[in-house]
Amino acid sequence: MDPDDRRYDDEQLALVLRRAVELERNAHGTPPALRPSPAGGFTATEIRAIAAEAGIDAGAVERALQTFDAAPPSAVARLAGGPVHLRRDATLPGRLTDDVQARLVGRIRREAAHHGVVVPEGHSLVWRTVGQPTQLDVVVEPEEASARVSVTADRTASAGLTVFGSFAAWLVAAGITGGVLDPTGGPAAAVILGTAVAGGAATARTLWSWSTRRLRDRMDRLLAAVAGGLDDPAG
Numbered sequence: 001m002d003p004d005d006r007r008y009d010d011e012q013l014a015l016v017l018r019r020a021v022e023l024e025r026n027a028h029g030t031p032p033a034l035r036p037s038p039a040g041g042f043t044a045t046e047i048r049a050i051a052a053e054a055g056i057d058a059g060a061v062e063r064a065l066q067t068f069d070a071a072p073p074s075a076v077a078r079l080a081g082g083p084v085h086l087r088r089d090a091t092l093p094g095r096l097t098d099d100v101q102a103r104l105v106g107r108i109r110r111e112a113a114h115h116g117v118v119v120p121e122g123h124s125l126v127w128r129t130v131g132q133p134t135q136l137d138v139v140v141e142p143e144e145a146s147a148r149v150s151v152t153a154d155r156t157a158s159a160g161l162t163v164f165g166s167f168a169a170w171l172v173a174a175g176i177t178g179g180v181l182d183p184t185g186g187p188a189a190a191v192i193l194g195t196a197v198a199g200g201a202a203t204a205r206t207l208w209s210w211s212t213r214r215l216r217d218r219m220d221r222l223l224a225a226v227a228g229g230l231d232d233p234a235g
Contacts, residue, residue: 080159081205082212088151088219094230096142101125104229108138111225112218133158134215138222140230149226151219162207167200 053060094100108127109115116136119126125140135154140147173196 072120080208082164082208084155084159086153086155086212086215086219088223089228090149090223091146092149092227092230093146095145096125096140096147096230100229101140104140105228107225109227111222112136133161136219136222137228146149147230149223151222152218153215155215158211159208162211163200164205166204166207167197170196170200170203182234218228 005129048058048061052058096104104125105118105127112129114129114132116127116129121139123142125138127138129136133155134157137150137152137154139150139152140150
C-alpha cells in the first residue's frame, strides 16, 4: 500500500503530531502550538496539511511519519470502536509562577470535580486523577512568556469495563432467553448466542462513542480552566 493512502485515526494523528513537535523542538528549541485534533481518519497528505497549518516543520512531520509505529490498535480499542488515548494541547500566554500554580490546581480540581494529586515535576505543574477508570493528566510547562498545556486521558481500564459490561449483559440475557426458548441447547441457542455477541459489540461501541464525546468536552473544559487561570491569575 502507498504510505499516502494509509489512514490514521484520531489517536494516531495525535501521536504523529506529538512526535513531529518533539523532533522540531530538538532541532529548534521551541515547539509550535497545536490545536485539538479532530475525530475521524486522516491520510498522510491531510496530516501534512494539518501540521503545516499548526506551524510544524514539514521535515519533522516526514520523519515522524516514517518512524511512526504502524501496528494496529489494541484489541480493546478495536472492540470498543475508538481510541483509548486522547490528548489536547495548547500554548497559552501567561507566566507559571508559584502563586499561579496554586490557583491553577484549584481551578483544575473544581472543573474536574476530583481532588487528584499534584506530581512533583521540576518547574512544571502536573495534576493527575487517582482511582478512576479513566486517568486524566494535566501538564503545564513554563516557557519564557507562555505555558505549554496538555490534557491527556488514558482510557484503557474504562474500555475494558465498557466491553466486558456490554458483552456480559447481552450474554446473561441470551442465557435466560436460550433457557426459555431452547432448554436443550440446540440450534436456537446458537443463534441466540450469536445475536448476543453482535449485540454486545454494538452496545459497547455505542457507549464508547457517547462517553468519548463527553470526555472530549471535559478535556476542553479543563484546558479552558487552565487558560483562564493563566490569563487572570487572581481569578
